[in-house]
Amino acid sequence: MNFFKEAKALVKANIRDYGMYIALIVIMLTFTIMTNGLFMSSRNISNLLDSAGYIAVLAVGMTLVIVIRHIDLSVGFLAGFLGAIAAIFLTQMGVSVWITIPVILIFGALIGLVNGVLVAKIGIPSFVATLAGMLIFRGALLQVTEKTGTIIIKDDQFNAIGNGFIPSIMQINGLHLLTLLVGLIGILLFVYNEISNRRNKMTYGFEVMSSGLFSAKLVLISAIIGYITWILAGYNGLSWTVIIMIVVVVIYHFLSSKTVLGRHIYAVGSNPEAAHLSGINVQKITYIVFGSMGMLAALSGILFTSRLQSATTTAGTLFELDAIAAAYVGGVSSAGGVGKVTGAIIGAIVMASLSSGMNLLGVGISYQYMIRGGVLAGAVIFDVMTRKQRA
């Protein structure tokens, strides 16, 4: 009985954090039932995650931008523009993919830094500064693709980023072996990490979850990771896009929750005046957050261009708004200081699941927009209500 009491208390205390996981599970179950299991098929899940990739990485950066009480509207066309530049490097200039990618990422970071300077140093509201950026990069994208139109990329290595899968080594019962191994390593790392954290806390003499609930948590999350791995292994295995997404999330999650830099970002968002008086350089933090946003926009551009295997004249249209929506569904708050990187990824997957599920059901695009809008509003309403309850 005690076990359930503790579990209930835990859920109640963290309802805001768990809310979107619960929402995601509900959405997925609903679509699975409505499509007779088609939604949860290996192929669909694999496609769904790949199509979420370029928005998910933007949403991660956007979450931090919103945490420090700003917004970045320029990232959509910046992604499109940098994707086109990557295409030009690869096709017209014959630069190798191993040089192209880091150079594009650095370009993105530098452009983001310019946004940061406009906002923090010159004091232009971020909405206006990045709106200007949005117009400029839209023009720049048209400019570089004007003569050629769509630029088709024939570099297999580059195209694999958006379409390829990790090699399989061998197939077992039609399952992708390396994917299973990666999943297994993931589970082992997770379990090891949790146990060493718990042990560490105990040596400090802190209160920890009861061992019953702790084991239940380990089993549950391991099962989820295992299930997703198993689904993916049934199709082509883990795609490079998913690997990139996971790497971005792990790095950003670590940065935001376990480092001084991350703490400073949340402090600036939570109360800029208090942050300044606590010896935090608010300007520097703003540069870093916008710089990282620019870099992730570049990454998003690479993912999208590679997925289409070409750079188009309209690439990046409305990416910024999809990323903002994903960040809000993921629990970021425009009042600043609140929002998690992991939430952004879940938000992006929720939005992608909605599109995918509704496509499978043959819901018209007009209704799709309305429903996605409704979900966004609902997520924010939930957020506001739970916050009121806590205050």
Add this chain to the structure above:
Amino acid sequence: MSDYILEMNNISKEFPGVKALSNVNFKVRKGEIHCLVGENGAGKSTLMKVLSGVYPYGTYDGDIVFEGKVQQFNEITDSVKVGIGIIYQELALFPDLTVYENIFAGNELKKGPFVDWNKTIVQATGLLEKVKLKVTPETLIKELGVGKQQLVEIAKALSKDVNLLILDEPTAALNEDDSENLLVLLKELKNQGISCIMISHKLKEVISIADKVTVLRDGQTICTLNASNGEVSENVIIKNMVGRDIEDIYPKRLNKKIGETILELSDWTAYDSQLGRNVVKNVQLEVKKGEIIGIAGLMGSGRTELALSIFGNPKNYKLQGNMKMFGETKELKHTSEAIKAGIAYVTEDRKGDGLFLLQDIKSNVSAAHLKGISTKGILNLNEEVKIGTEYKDSLYIKASSLEQIVGKLSGGNQQKVSLGKWLFTGPKILILDEPTRGIDVGAKFEIYTIMNELINEGMSIIMISSELGEVLGMSDRIYVMAEGSVKGELTMEEATQETIMELATQ
């Protein structure tokens, strides 16, 4: 019928943890100028907010009788309707609109569904004559000086047919000529039958204009003095304002050990380019090891600005003069440099710029010194919990856990979290700005005790406070500030509530 226009009977008002007003009685006769005086935090503004309906009926106890009728104001517009006009210290004008638009803002004259601008301008002209402001109604507010803006505020109040005008520190931001004009105007309005309540810290003005003076202290009415009986004088007012004895709420400090000078300011001046004036003027000040320096003065006397100018200058004042720490000249360009140099500043406004209200206790405590819980930029979150627990225990922070959100703590506990945050930086000089504002007596005593412990450990404290009892009870030496400069330095033998008040109201 009584000849009182306003009677406030047995007004009590409580905020969580603090009793702001208890059984206040306050009566204003028709056609008199009644001044309300008291230390900061005595309850003057709260009383006026009760009167004007900012705190609606039901959130306080007691009766408001206005023009013979018991009133129940649910919002500000209700008090405006019966003829009460209030002008706050912070002017509430729209700088980019014209004088006539401002006068009738929120009270627009209409012809059918549309605003009747012609009528507005005609009426505004009349009102401007009444307050003796010689500008055209089309002038933009931002083109006027503060004194003239104040007159526009009065015109705005008069446009609503007020019978009782309330002014909260109307001359605080005015120069002498403008103040003089304003006082003359108030007397004239009085002759036209408009009663007036004025809150002021400037006792000379109070004496020159008041028919009656009511003194509030600690949320209670102390006395009402009648000028026509010759009861009003500076001495009497001050004595009543500060009259309480210093009780035992200030713990005694044993074996004082005052050491060498560790901070020295000479000709220290700070120019605020946004306000366009010096907020700190030619300050000479020194702080010795193991000493509590009290900085007394009224609000707006430049105390906080002085603290900020020392603490890495976050407001970017233009600084002049010399600052020495441990005999070395220091130029601190950022708060982080000040922290590194060993200065900590616990802000006056803990909610506004002191704490991260949405974050929990432990991350607030560590916020100004993350180096202390990290190696190479990576946090040790367990160490953070350990440190948090230490401060929670040693500062007697009452909370269910370290994960409690700071915004939900009581004022006293918030103040202790704020103190913990700064103690964790390991300061040599701790600046406390209004360390006990808005917290109850028990928590005050705990904070005083902590201050004494810190001093015994060799820290120095600069304590900025409006509460005279606290300044006298805790300090080793007192500087009194007014208008940005130090008006006097008092030893504890010289310092009394009266001598401080005299310097502060100069």
